[in-house]
Amino acid sequence: MENAKEKYIEDLKVIRSMMDRSGRFISLSGMAGVIAGCIALLCAYLAYELVYEGQEYFSYRQFSATRSELLLLLALGTSAILSSLGAGYWLTRRKAKQNGQSVWGSESKQFMASFFPALITGGLLVLILLAKGFLGLVAPLCLLFYGLALVNASKYTLKETRGLGVIEIILGLLGIYFIGYGLAFWALGFGLAHIGYGIYMHLKYDA
Numbered sequence: 001m002e003n004a005k006e007k008y009i010e011d012l013k014v015i016r017s018m019m020d021r022s023g024r025f026i027s028l029s030g031m032a033g034v035i036a037g038c039i040a041l042l043c044a045y046l047a048y049e050l051v052y053e054g055q056e057y058f059s060y061r062q063f064s065a066t067r068s069e070l071l072l073l074l075a076l077g078t079s080a081i082l083s084s085l086g087a088g089y090w091l092t093r094r095k096a097k098q099n100g101q102s103v104w105g106s107e108s109k110q111f112m113a114s115f116f117p118a119l120i121t122g123g124l125l126v127l128i129l130l131a132k133g134f135l136g137l138v139a140p141l142c143l144l145f146y147g148l149a150l151v152n153a154s155k156y157t158l159k160e161t162r163g164l165g166v167i168e169i170i171l172g173l174l175g176i177y178f179i180g181y182g183l184a185f186w187a188l189g190f191g192l193a194h195i196g197y198g199i200y201m202h203l204k205y206d207a
Contacts, residue, residue, distance in 0.1 A: 029091035029169055030206050040190035044081040047073055070130065095206070099150035107156060114152035118145050123186025139182035140175025143168050143189040158205070162199045 021026030050069055077137045096108075122145020126138050175185035 027077030029088065030087035030198045030200070030202030030204075031200060032084075032091040033194045035087045035091075035198075036193030037191050037196075037198060038166045039080050039083050039087075040194060041187055041192070043076050044183060044187035046076060050076075051183075074130075085156050109154040111153050114156055115149045118149040118152055121145060122149070136179045136182055137176065139186035140172045140179070141188060142172075144174060146189075147172055155204060158201070160197070160201060160204075164193060 043199055047165070050072060122141060129135075129137050129141070147165045147168030147170075149166060150161050152165075154162035154165060171185045171189040171193070175182045178185070
């Protein structure tokens with residue numbers, strides 16, 4: 001009798017887990033996070049060499065950039081985003097096929113509808129700040145709005161996404177407080193945090 005009760009409880013847990021996952025977009029690829037993190041670290045290094053050339057690595061750094069350097073930074077950031085999105089889409093599409101999900105199914109549409117409003121708002125705010133010359137706030141605000149987007153969209157995907165979002169928000173706030181080190185926090189958030197998250201997700205769900 002006791003064994004039958006335990007089996008019944010276990011079956012209920014399995015059914016509940018299946019129902020929960022059926023309404024979520026579970027095909028996000030862990031390796032996509034690793035690739036995005038590596039691209040972010042490379043771009044952070046190139047940006048650092050561009051705007052902090054000749055300054056001490058472990059001292060407070062003055063951020064200054066000419067118009068042409070700003071255009072180069074925008075081009076660098078755009079290239080990083082497009083490369084990460086391209087790799088992420090390809091790997092996620094392949095995993096979605098394995099899971100029997102559609103990249104453009106109802107679950108992924110719910111995820112994107114929750115993810116992109118905060119991200120687009122943050123992107124527009126960053127462009128306004130760049131135009132007004134508030135350069136030191138750009139990197140931490142990218143982290144902050146990206147983290148908010150992840151937390152908001154996490155209810156439509158795997159629960160670990162919320163944890164990554166919280167980390168990005170914390171790093172964004174720290175980057176605003178320690179405003180001279182925004183690029184370092186950017187590298188931590190978009191680089192190392194993504195790599196760690198990607199490896200964890202790959203080992204847990206893909207391996």
